[in-house]
Amino acid sequence: MNAEPITLSTYAMATRFELVMYGDDPIRLRAAGEEALQEIELLDKQLSLYRPESDISWINAHAAEGPVRVEPQLFSLLRLAYNISVSTEGAFDITITPLLRAWGLAGGAGRVPAESELAQALDVSGMHRVILDDAGFTVQYEKPGVEIDLGAIGKGYAIERAVEILVEHGVASALLHGGTSTVYGIGAMPDGKPWKIAIRHPVDELLKETVDLYNSSLAVSAVHGKFFEADGRKYGHIIDPRTGKPAGDTSLTAVWGPSPACCDALSTAILVLGKDWLPEMRKKFTGYEGLVVRQPG
Ligand code: AMP
Ligand code: MG
Numbered sequence: 001m002n003a004e005p006i007t008l009s010t011y012a013m014a015t016r017f018e019l020v021m022y023g024d025d026p027i028r029l030r031a032a033g034e035e036a037l038q039e040i041e042l043l044d045k046q047l048s049l050y051r052p053e054s055d056i057s058w059i060n061a062h063a064a065e066g067p068v069r070v071e072p073q074l075f076s077l078l079r080l081a082y083n084i085s086v087s088t089e090g091a092f093d094i095t096i097t098p099l100l101r102a103w104g105l106a107g108g109a110g111r112v113p114a115e116s117e118l119a120q121a122l123d124v125s126g127m128h129r130v131i132l133d134d135a136g137f138t139v140q141y142e143k144p145g146v147e148i149d150l151g152a153i154g155k156g157y158a159i160e161r162a163v164e165i166l167v168e169h170g171v172a173s174a175l176l177h178g179g180t181s182t183v184y185g186i187g188a189m190p191d192g193k194p195w196k197i198a199i200r201h202p203v204d205e206l207l208k209e210t211v212d213l214y215n216s217s218l219a220v221s222a223v224h225g226k227f228f229e230a231d232g233r234k235y236g237h238i239i240d241p242r243t244g245k246p247a248g249d250t251s252l253t254a255v256w257g258p259s260p261a262c263c264d265a266l267s268t269a270i271l272v273l274g275k276d277w278l279p280e281m282r283k284k285f286t287g288y289e290g291l292v293v294r295q296p297g
Contacts, residue, residue: 015179032169067138110228156264185213257288
């Protein structure tokens, strides 16, 4: 095997995706890697809430008028998001967009909304307001104002699709990450050992947790990833759908297991649900493990 890795990167989903591959044939590796990164760029265009021409923007604009037919793979992603929402007691919820907007967290600088605004946003959020038809591949919203955002699962899903491409092309040893928040290790490192990933503690640099990846994924969600301050308080970018307010008690979560899309969604859900939900996660999602770091104080 070539000792020198092939390294590629791209900017998508407001973050940097990086890919490191080992193997004997650098030309084939590079071609596979470029195709995988192109797929991530395409998914960004399809899934972004912030691109007016994306499928998600189209769905958000039209699904309250009647059923909107979506491309089968996107439909499967919406179905997955729906099912994870049900399995996480609503903690993972792609309908939080009106709440994100109320909190100024959808591309804004952040602000505390009035109670009435919050009530209005809650009135148009909740996964039960999204009707999926598995036979017709359609999505429909219960009423105007409902909007979905795949921000908590999109990066993981993009990595999942990229990994499929790499594996199809015979890539057997690679590490791929999106903004360091979702990582996937294909096979093992060139020395045969699993990919070792360190999770940096949000407060104490010395408290480092490491996770081994071998054909598996790790996703991290953190309040310090994106937050704003008001009235001497920090408000994070992850909303507790039950209250409509930014989740407060937990500062960092990590979930590892087979599917990067599931790890991504679950790390967000655990940030809402807290440490006590970990045993429930292990029961419902076989093969997944997680850790929770509480907010200091
Ligand atoms: P992540 O960094 O994967 O935890 O995703 C956080 C992003 O997902 C936020 O910036 C929002 O766009 C969106 N989001 C916030 N709260 C939730 C939630 N409870 N369920 C699903 N997505 C959320
Ligand atoms: Mg996530």
